[in-house]
Amino acid sequence: MSSIQNDNFSFDEKSQGLAKIALAKYPNDRKQSAVMPFLDIAQRQNGGWLSQPSIEYVAEQLEMPFIKVWEVVTFYTMYNTKPVGKNFVQVCTTTPCWLRGSENIVKACKEIISENQCDVAHNNLFSWMEVECLGACVNAPMIQINDDFYEDLDYESTKNILQSLIDNKPLKIGSQIGRLGSRGANNAQ
Amino acid sequence: MKKIKVDNKEIEVDDHLTIMQACEEAGKEIPRFCYHDKLSIAGNCRMCLVEVEGAPKPVASCAMPINEGMSIRTNTEKVKKAREGVMEFLLINHPLDCPVCDQGGECDLQDQTIAYGAGHSRFNENKRSVKEKHMGPLIKTYMTRCIHCTRCIRFAEEVAGVNEIGAVNRGENMEISTYLEKTIDSELSANVIDLCPVGALTSKPYQFEARPWELKKTETIDVMDAVGSNIRVDTYGWKVKRVLPRLNEDINEEWISDKTRYACDGLLTQRLDEPYIRIENKLTTSSWSHALTKVTDLLNEYKADEIAFLTGDLCDLETLYLFKKLADQLKINNIECRQEGCNIPFTNQTQYSFNTKIANIEKSDCLIIVGSNVRQEAPIINARIRKHKITSNLPIAVVGENLDLTYDFTHLGDDLNVLSSILDGSHEFSKKLEAANNPMIIIGNSILNRDDSISIFSIIEQLIHKFKFFHESWNGFNVLQIAAARTGALNLGLFKQGNSLEKIYQSIEQNKIKLIISLGADELEFPRINKAKVIYIGTHGDRGANTADIILPSAAYTEKDGLYVNTEGRLQHAYKATFPPGNAKEDWKIINELSNMLSFDWGIIDLPNLRERLKSEHAELFEFDNNKINKYERLLANKAPTADFKNSNIEYLIKDFYLTNAIARNSKTMAECSLARNEAKD
Numbered sequence: 001m002s003s004i005q006n007d008n009f010s011f012d013e014k015s016q017g018l019a020k021i022a023l024a025k026y027p028n029d030r031k032q033s034a035v036m037p038f039l040d041i042a043q044r045q046n047g048g049w050l051s052q053p054s055i056e057y058v059a060e061q062l063e064m065p066f067i068k069v070w071e072v073v074t075f076y077t078m079y080n081t082k083p084v085g086k087n088f089v090q091v092c093t094t095t096p097c098w099l100r101g102s103e104n105i106v107k108a109c110k111e112i113i114s115e116n117q118c119d120v121a122h123n124n125l126f127s128w129m130e131v132e133c134l135g136a137c138v139n140a141p142m143i144q145i146n147d148d149f150y151e152d153l154d155y156e157s158t159k160n161i162l163q164s165l166i167d168n169k170p171l172k173i174g175s176q177i178g179r180l181g182s183r184g185a186n187n188a189q
Numbered sequence: 190m191k192k193i194k195v196d197n198k199e200i201e202v203d204d205h206l207t208i209m210q211a212c213e214e215a216g217k218e219i220p221r222f223c224y225h226d227k228l229s230i231a232g233n234c235r236m237c238l239v240e241v242e243g244a245p246k247p248v249a250s251c252a253m254p255i256n257e258g259m260s261i262r263t264n265t266e267k268v269k270k271a272r273e274g275v276m277e278f279l280l281i282n283h284p285l286d287c288p289v290c291d292q293g294g295e296c297d298l299q300d301q302t303i304a305y306g307a308g309h310s311r312f313n314e315n316k317r318s319v320k321e322k323h324m325g326p327l328i329k330t331y332m333t334r335c336i337h338c339t340r341c342i343r344f345a346e347e348v349a350g351v352n353e354i355g356a357v358n359r360g361e362n363m364e365i366s367t368y369l370e371k372t373i374d375s376e377l378s379a380n381v382i383d384l385c386p387v388g389a390l391t392s393k394p395y396q397f398e399a400r401p402w403e404l405k406k407t408e409t410i411d412v413m414d415a416v417g418s419n420i421r422v423d424t425y426g427w428k429v430k431r432v433l434p435r436l437n438e439d440i441n442e443e444w445i446s447d448k449t450r451y452a453c454d455g456l457l458t459q460r461l462d463e464p465y466i467r468i469e470n471k472l473t474t475s476s477w478s479h480a481l482t483k484v485t486d487l488l489n490e491y492k493a494d495e496i497a498f499l500t501g502d503l504c505d506l507e508t509l510y511l512f513k514k515l516a517d518q519l520k521i522n523n524i525e526c527r528q529e530g531c532n533i534p535f536t537n538q539t540q541y542s543f544n545t546k547i548a549n550i551e552k553s554d555c556l557i558i559v560g561s562n563v564r565q566e567a568p569i570i571n572a573r574i575r576k577h578k579i580t581s582n583l584p585i586a587v588v589g590e591n592l593d594l595t596y597d598f599t600h601l602g603d604d605l606n607v608l609s610s611i612l613d614g615s616h617e618f619s620k621k622l623e624a625a626n627n628p629m630i631i632i633g634n635s636i637l638n639r640d641d642s643i644s645i646f647s648i649i650e651q652l653i654h655k656f657k658f659f660h661e662s663w664n665g666f667n668v669l670q671i672a673a674a675r676t677g678a679l680n681l682g683l684f685k686q687g688n689s690l691e692k693i694y695q696s697i698e699q700n701k702i703k704l705i706i707s708l709g710a711d712e713l714e715f716p717r718i719n720k721a722k723v724i725y726i727g728t729h730g731d732r733g734a735n736t737a738d739i740i741l742p743s744a745a746y747t748e749k750d751g752l753y754v755n756t757e758g759r760l761q762h763a764y765k766a767t768f769p770p771g772n773a774k775e776d777w778k779i780i781n782e783l784s785n786m787l788s789f790d791w792g793i794i795d796l797p798n799l800r801e802r803l804k805s806e807h808a809e810l811f812e813f814d815n816n817k818i819n820k821y822e823r824l825l826a827n828k829a830p831t832a833d834f835k836n837s838n839i840e841y842l843i844k845d846f847y848l849t850n851a852i853a854r855n856s857k858t859m860a861e862c863s864l865a866r867n868e869a870k871d
Contacts, residue, residue, distance in 0.1 A: 001369065052369075065352030065353070065368075066368045066369075067352060067353055067354065067355035067367065067368040068352060068355060070355065070357060070368055071355045071356060071357055074357040074358045074359070075357075075358070075359045
């Protein structure tokens with residue numbers, strides 16, 4: 001668990017609404033089934049990562065032992081146990097993206113964000129990390145920034161996207177070469 | 190019954206068995222790591238693969254139920270290859286450090302590699318290494334050796350009832366850990382060491398102490414609580430190196446408490462090995478003959494009613510018998526074994542025993558616990574209650590402090606007056622008792638040592654006679670004793686009707702009692718007896734010896750053959766694993782010599798001889814039958830009024846689980862455990 005921790009944690013009004021919806025999907029005596037949506041809600045509220053108080057809060061809400069929630073948190077890669085930047089950049093480097101030049105994307109991230117993965121840089125604006133396949137292989141290479149995919153990237157377009165976030169004028173999400181859905185490169189069907 | 194074939198041999202087995210159990214019935218050994226009979230089935234080690242006719246792939250036999258007509262093969266080439274493959278995978282990351290591993294010589298992985306392994310590995314890549322985890326003062330971890338069988342996780346969750354161990358991360362990076370590497374807060378935690386099939390979890394106090402084949406093994410009985418867990422004591426030379434559990438389904442199954450396991454290092458420190466006499470307020474060593482002469486002089490000097498005989502928690506039955514004989518011969522009335530201060534004038538064994546028997550807890554359908562912190566007073570019984578609770582959803586109610594007992598219960602408050610409302614039917618819990626066919630009550634000594642104990646006992650007697658606590662096949666009345674010697678001492682009559690420790694204290698304070706012979710009584714309120722002279726017969730330089738004027742050193746429970754009666758009334762033999770230190774003597778011999786010096790002609794020459802006498806006078810002790818239902822004999826007639834208890838809060842007797850007797854108090858390991866628990870609380 002990270003050495004950086006926030007003091008305490010509890011769901012705000014928005015999270016409580018979401019938690020209620022998640023909880024309603026499961027029978028009363030099976031509320032621990034809602035552990036994954038609860039952790040997701042907590043992570044979103046907590047700025048993209050799960051602190052110790054937030055994990056323990058979720059455990060208490062669902063009447064689960066701390067260790068059982070901690071097992072779930074460490075099992076899934078989409079829960080972050082360390083602080084991340086406001087824009088959390090996940091660069092896919094699995095085979096299809098790698099074949100299409102994902103190392104250039106990594107290079108762009110290193111230049112603009114930070115030399116090392118997971119470092120929070122630019123005054124909390126960014127952190128980046130390499131991840132395994134995000135399931136957009138047809139439009140490889142790609143990155144995910146928070147909930148959004150940016151596809152069909154190269155070194156230049158990645159830099160542009162990151163710069164646009166620094167300038168607070170985000171570029172449009174999706175394919176950066178104008179591809180529609182997963183059509184051929186020239187939008188041929 | 191189902192008919193199956195195991196290696197072409199036809200057998201008939203129970204319907205609900207798994208393939209592995211059926212194979213065992215057929216006399217075939219199936220190797221395994223993750224499967225354990227007392228835990229749930231995980232099926233993740235894959236070592237138990239067998240071939241089933243018709244199945245395309247080998248089958249994990251621990252998790253597969255049998256079917257009618259199934260034909261199982263355990264000795265084919267395919268099974269052999271499958272086992273070799275599994276072993277090869279398990280050994281990929283396992284270090285080759287058997288020469289420095291404490292598990293060496295009693296390691297499942299080592300044994301099974303020899304029996305089922307291929308003898309070589311084709312793995313040339315890097316091995317992974319895992320950081321050590323902190324799990325408290327008892328469990329030493331070496332997590333690189335872990336093969337992820339998850340037995341420890343399942344034990345903590347299912348038996349100990351503390352959800353504190355888990356598997357974090359995934360795949361190749363999976364590691365077993367406690368949450369944030371905290372100490373496991375359980376009285377049964379060290380059982381995971383026995384469960385671990387490899388050397389990942391080993392014993393911290395025992396690390397690098399000895400090899401299993403160097404140790405002398407003695408099967409004996411534990412005295413740390415009144416459960417009488419069956420244990421094996423391993424000794425190297427004079428020293429007791431470790432204590433391990435033995436299987437006994439009627440008592441401890443295969444678990445023992447951490448105190449049972451680790452208090453044994455207290456047997457090496459602060460031992461009394463010479464007789465001592467206090468001269469000018471300083472204890473000086475003396476010879477046996479001189480010390481015994483002094484004792485006889487004192488016994489002759491004081492009148493019978495100026496002497497009190499007190500016994501402790503760890504005495505064996507033979508010594509208690511002789512002690513009582515000595516008291517009778519000296520016509521001493523002040524004899525008391527109930528150190529916790531119980532003052533009920535018992536008339537029958539059923540009034541102070543665990544009549545239901547430990548194994549029969551699993552037949553109960555309603556349980557009420559009054560004034561007993563079962564988790565600390567008898568962790569093994571608590572584990573049995575938990576086992577029954579989670580398999581049958583037994584309704585449990587507790588009168589007393591609201592503590593974590595590792596299972597859910599209805600807390601009826603710590604006010605004893607609630608008993609009256611249960612009795613008159615106005616309480617909700619009465620309905621549950623009413624509906625139950627085999628209700629049980631467990632009474633702790635915490636409510637039997639008060640001024641108003643008699644009224645409490647009376648109300649409980651009315652309660653148990655109102656509901657179905659007794660019938661032909663059931664006796665649901667239980668008093669949970671906390672001392673190994675207590676039930677036996679009460680059986681032998683080492684107390685007097687109407688007397689109690691409190692009265693003896695008062696007589697001492699009024700100078701009516703001037704001499705105390707203490708047989709290992711270490712839990713007294715010592716400031717209250719300092720007016721009297723004390724002759725202490727015991728093992729440790731502990732509380733009892735500190736105030737003594739004459740000390741006669743005796744043998745601890747591992748150093749003598751002895752009989753012990755557990756809280757159920759079960760008589761068990763303990764055997765001598767090692768010798769008393771220095772000039773210390775076995776307890777019964779001390780009393781016997783004393784009687785010779787007082788010219789009482791008992792004619793007891795050896796232990797078998799003594800046991801014969803004991804048996805002829807107390808035959809009922811030797812007739813324990815686990816299946817017999819003892820008929821409860823009522824102590825108080827229906828006369829006592831329904832009392833309104835003042836000061837009705839219950840204070841539990843055990844303040845610190847790890848430091849309840851002289852041996853435990855002198856154990857370094859127990860001190861560390863106590864410290865770790867107190868630190869965790871703060």
